[in-house]
Amino acid sequence: MASVLFVCLGNICRSPMAEAMMAHRLAEAGRLDVTVNSAGTAAYHAGEPPDRRTVATLARMGISREMLARQVHPDDFERFDLILAMDASNHAHLQRACPPAHRHKVHMVLSPVQGGDVPDPYYGGEDGFEEVASLLATAIDHWLREI
Numbered sequence: 001m002a003s004v005l006f007v008c009l010g011n012i013c014r015s016p017m018a019e020a021m022m023a024h025r026l027a028e029a030g031r032l033d034v035t036v037n038s039a040g041t042a043a044y045h046a047g048e049p050p051d052r053r054t055v056a057t058l059a060r061m062g063i064s065r066e067m068l069a070r071q072v073h074p075d076d077f078e079r080f081d082l083i084l085a086m087d088a089s090n091h092a093h094l095q096r097a098c099p100p101a102h103r104h105k106v107h108m109v110l111s112p113v114q115g116g117d118v119p120d121p122y123y124g125g126e127d128g129f130e131e132v133a134s135l136l137a138t139a140i141d142h143w144l145r146e147i
């Protein structure tokens with residue numbers, strides 16, 4: 001059994017998009033051996049559903065998933081095998097919070113592809129959400145081969 005946690009700032013835009021896209025790919029592949037979840041480094045939106053633009057972008061890909069935002073919990077570092085940060089700020093936060101024994105699990109989600117950040121789309125338009133989906137699709141392809 002493998003487990004993957006995607007992490008962004010608010011857990012309403014990028015990381016729930018990644019969670020739903022990866023869960024969809026896993027279901028298509030019949031892979032019941034991998035669990036996927038997401039969280040935010042901040043608690044501003046804890047308990048809320050994903051941003052409506054994330055829901056709409058997922059719907060255009062034929063994907064829907066029940067999700068509610070939550071903040072990263074200290075137990076996550078133990079519970080998850082792979083912890084994937086959307087940007088350098090999320091990554092730095094996770095590295096600080098993570099016990100040294102689990103730090104090898106924490107990576108930037110785009111590190112195996114082009115590197116760099118998945119840009120925060122929250123204050124932008126719908127285009128930003130499409131760009132997030134496109135970046136994540138390529139990265140998820142890679143991570144699916146790793147796990």
Ligand code: 4NP
Pocket residue numbers: 008009010011012013014015040044045120121122
């Ligand atoms: P996310 O986007 O980290 O991709 O979920 C954001 C959501 C909310 C805020 C910032 C980014 N915010 O400042 O409330």
